[in-house]
Amino acid sequence: xxxxxxTPRHKVTExxxxxxxxxxxxxxxxxxxxxxxxxxxxxELLAYFRNRAPLDDSGMPKDRFSAEMPxxxxxxxxxxxxxxxxxxVYFCASGLPGQGESYEQYFGPGTRLTVT
Amino acid sequence: xxxxxxxxxHVSVSEGTPVLLRCNYSSSYSPSLxxxxxxxxxxxxxxxxxxxxxxxxxxxxxxxxEFKKSETSFHLTKPSAHMSDAAExxxxxxxxxxxKLIFGSGTRLxxxx
Numbered sequence: 001x002x003x004x005x006x007t008p009r010h011k012v013t014e015x016x017x018x019x020x021x022x023x024x025x026x027x028x029x030x031x032x033x034x035x036x037x038x039x040x041x042x043x044e045l046l047a048y049f050r051n052r053a054p055l056d057d058s059g060m061p062k063d064r065f066s067a068e069m070p071x072x073x074x075x076x077x078x079x080x081x082x083x084x085x086x087x088x089v090y091f092c093a094s095g096l097p098g099q100g101e102s103y104e105q106y107f108g109p110g111t112r113l114t115v116t
Numbered sequence: 117x118x119x120x121x122x123x124x125x126h127v128s129v130s131e132g133t134p135v136l137l138r139c140n141y142s143s144s145y146s147p148s149l150x151x152x153x154x155x156x157x158x159x160x161x162x163x164x165x166x167x168x169x170x171x172x173x174x175x176x177x178x179x180x181x182e183f184k185k186s187e188t189s190f191h192l193t194k195p196s197a198h199m200s201d202a203a204e205x206x207x208x209x210x211x212x213x214x215x216k217l218i219f220g221s222g223t224r225l226x227x228x229x
Binding site: 033 | 216
């Protein structure tokens with residue numbers, strides 16, 4: 001069955017290094033979301049793309065985070081430079097909103113990032 | 117503004133007994149409501165959704181939830197718990213068809229043998 005895939009599943013890096021996380025949305029879905037999950041903050045929306053265009057990145061720290069969709073099958077979230085406080089699980093989700101319907105989002109398995 | 121309150125951070129039940137996970141919401145407009153489940157080291161999976169149709173919503177794995185506007189509640193229930201139900205459950209609200217999902221803090225369900 002169709003699933004959102006994310007790579008890598010786990011990443012350990014040192015402070016100051018660049019981190020790139022990748023997401024492949026479900027084929028045909030035109031919306032992509034990036035979330036961050038931590039014990040303290042729970043699930044936070046970082047960015048939202050529709051038809052590959054960023055429509056909302058208000059939840060993302062602008063100085064070090066960037067999100068892109070080079071094509072319809074790939075979304076990337078980059079952190080440069082990384083800091084220990086960025087340690088979290090990062091989820092990608094995709095969806096296909098219907099007219100007047102609720103917004104179902106399908107989540108990937110996440111990338112667990114540890115910055116030392 | 118929208119918000120979601122999950123009233124219990126942990127719920128423990130015995131296998132075969134009923135499950136009740138409580139959720140209250142606040143929304144200025146007609147809300148869409150969801151329950152998601154997250155098993156350890158996994159992503160979130162949609163259990164069920166309410167979108168202003170039937171107030172009793174049936175989901176996967178025997179779960180259901182009832183939308184009660186007068187009580188602003190959307191509690192999740194299951195008649196008989198299974199060991200595989202042990203996971204974290206998130207109640208989620210969005211306004212109408214908005215893309216923004218507001219997540220509750222989660223309820224961890226423990227199922228005792």
